Amino acid sequence: MSDKTSITPKPREEAARYVHYCEHPGCMNWGSFGFAVGKAEPNWFRCEHRPEWKPRLAAANH
Structure with a gap:
């Protein structure tokens, strides 16, 4: 007995390019x-404007 239905991967859709602009006030760069x-929407910044995140242990002590 032969199974004529083959399992094939779902065709890959073209990935769209997303442009995220820096959220620093006055900056209009990518x-x-x-x-x-958590599950919140990400905030986007360029390297010069990215926020400084404290390590988890340092943030818990403040």
């Missing part, structure tokens, strides 16, 4: 660093 907390 932001390459995305930061999110």
Whole structure:
């Protein structure tokens, strides 16, 4: 007995390019660093404007 249905992977859709602009006030450049907390939408910043994140232990002590 032959199974004529073969399992094939789903065709890959073309990935769209997303442009994320830096969220720093007054900056209109592309932001390459995305930061999110939990399941929240990410905030995008360029390297010069990315926020300084404290390590988890340092943040818990303040």
